[in-house]
Amino acid sequence: MKNPGLREARRRESDKQRDWFFWRQKRGVVVAGRMSAEEGKKVAQWAQTLGWPLIGDVLSQTGQPLPCADLWLGNAKAVTELQQAQIVVQLGSSLTGKRLLQWQATCEPEEYWVIDNIEGRLDPAHHRGRRLVAKIADWLELHPAEKRKPWCVEIPRLAELAWQRVVAQRDTFGEAQLAHRIRDYLPEQGQLFVGNSLVVRLIDALSQLPAGYPVYSNRGASGIDGLLSTAAGVQRASAKSTLAIVGDLSALYDLNALALLRQVSAPFVLIVVNNNGGQIFSLLPTPQSKRERFYLMPQNVHFDHAAAMFNLRYHRPENWEELELALASAWRTPATTLIELVVNETDGRADVAAASGAGKPSMMLHAQKMPGQSGMPWLVFPARFFLAIAASGSRSASSFTPVRGSILTYRDMADRRLSRSADLPMSSNYCALL
Structure with missing residues (x-):
């Protein structure tokens, strides 16, 4: 049987x-x-x-x-x-x-x-x-390739131009710039572990990792659960120097896994990007009165005491020079170093407000034409740019119609607030969130 x-x-x-x-x-x-x-x-x-x-x-x-x-x-x-x-x-x-x-x-x-x-x-x-x-x-x-x-x-020209514009904004101390700079901080002969939510999306869109450099992640239905445990397992299995980067909520969800990092066989650096909660959800079309309590859920915590509880080295740099000094010290010692980057928690909301014509961007939200481009301006969101609007020229939110086979997370992301912007054409093609 x-x-x-x-x-x-x-x-x-x-x-x-x-x-x-x-x-x-x-x-x-x-x-x-x-x-x-x-x-x-x-x-x-x-x-x-x-x-x-x-x-x-x-x-x-x-x-x-x-x-x-x-x-x-x-x-x-x-x-x-x-x-x-x-x-x-x-x-x-x-x-x-x-x-x-x-x-x-x-x-x-x-x-x-x-x-x-x-x-x-x-x-x-x-x-x-x-x-x-x-x-x-x-x-x-x-299936061998044929030289063509x-x-x-x-x-290739647009990709190079996009890269140069991101490079031009790298000096500001923030999570988008950290994502872009991350390749500069990778340990030699080491590996990278990237968390979920905003972290992996920022690195995907703003950085360029070396070909063949080991990158690990734990993406799936479990969301942010168990990320520190996974990172610890990756280091233990490979015995390589490891850089892990997660958000503050991800770290809190798996805080007891710091116990696994007390004994490591090679330098381990855990960067916790603290934007005080699930700031990726600031992109959702949620009621302002309920957004912070039920979606962002700020925890108002820092991780110095957590590092001390598990006897881990700790740094809280406030600029790139301090971060680089902390990393240089960490890579010299086969121990775990927790580095907390406290970033502006309102950047995401500010950029979305700017997109709707209701405020100023926190860093550089541009609606600008690419050289030789006709039609829609190219939107650049260095801090939270995952609100993507494609060109059609229609300004009516009611004209928004998803293309067959599209995978919109929210059909109503053609938020009527966006249609009020005099600078941003609405899309009848697609609109993405998160």
Whole structure:
């Protein structure tokens, strides 16, 4: 009698696609999701040889050759150029960027292939294409690249321009700038663990991690639960120097896991970005009177006593120089150092208010035209930029209609407050939150 709790193993569909030699000569796009460091390097080389643009997730470890995708994907020229793709090959799952997910949901190439070692549904947009279950490295070996000239012209230019504009804002002491600078703080021959919520999204959109540098995360239905425990397990299994970055609520949810960090085999740095609660939820269209108590839930805590309770070294830098000194000291000692970055908790709300025309941005919220661009201004949210508005020219909130297959978190995110802004055109294409 068969055990109903067991499922018969499915056949691994790693066979060579017979028409690959045809498709590799076409205009293609490579989307890289979660994969190993070794796979990330191979995918980057594979895409470069094909001459196809590679849109890499923060967990792809591909080096993100086209950084700041969540910024330049909001540009009409980039979207238009991507529409010329005849095939999209997605390697790996668990994409982070909302603009990338939106483009994935609405793109209509002739072929869409998803390759991952994990079985099951990995394409939220349910494209009609090929779902191939295979190890990424094995699949690449069966489907070699052919040297071809890159076909995208605008996207590399837009990615470079986006990167330079982010670089120009790196001196301000804040969480967006930390996300951009994080590659400068990585330990040599070490590894990075990124938390959930706002942290991973900021790094995904504003930074460019080295190709093949190990990046770990614990993303899934568990949300922010157990992040410190996971980071401790990553360090214990690898015995490498580890940099972990989480938010203050994430740290509080797993505070007792600091006990696991009292004995480490290599330097371990835990950066806690303290914006006093779940500031990512400041982007939700919630009643102002209830937002702080029921959504942001500020805890008004600091972590110096927690570090002392578990006998961990502690720093609270107030500028980049102090942070760099604390890191330099931490990497010299095989112990755990907790570094708390206290940042302005109202930055997110200020930027959203600026987007609605109701206030001034906290840092640099621009609605500006890219060189040579017609139509919609390109919105840059260095602090909390996950409110994405694509071009259509319509200013009526009632005209907002999600495109078939879109993955909007909130249909009503075409908030009528946005339509009152004289500077920001509303979108009839898509609008993303978080």
